[in-house]
Amino acid sequence: MGTVIDLALPIIILVVQYFLSKQARVWSGGILPAAFAVFFIWLMIDKDLAFFSRDVIPLILGITILCGVWINGQEAYKKKQGKELMKMRGQDLI
Numbered sequence: 001m002g003t004v005i006d007l008a009l010p011i012i013i014l015v016v017q018y019f020l021s022k023q024a025r026v027w028s029g030g031i032l033p034a035a036f037a038v039f040f041i042w043l044m045i046d047k048d049l050a051f052f053s054r055d056v057i058p059l060i061l062g063i064t065i066l067c068g069v070w071i072n073g074q075e076a077y078k079k080k081q082g083k084e085l086m087k088m089r090g091q092d093l094i
Helices: 002-021 026-046 056-094
Strands: none
Touching: 002 026, 002 056, 026 056
8 A cells, every 4th residue: 555655646746736837827836846845955954864965866856857847837838828819819800
């Protein structure tokens, strides 16, 4: 049961991140990357982990993935907005 949760949690986080990124407000997609960075830095300070070792790689990888999802979500939002605009323009011509 533990491995199911270990696999499901990142997937759920990425789905939520994508949903937040597709919103009209750009900052809503930045909530999870910022929370991840704060949590990970707090964890590194609390556990006395080295800042310039293999312990930093998950931080960089996580923020990169979350920001990539954020960018993809914003591009999808802009594409959807463009399609709606073209649809509205098409109805005005008829």
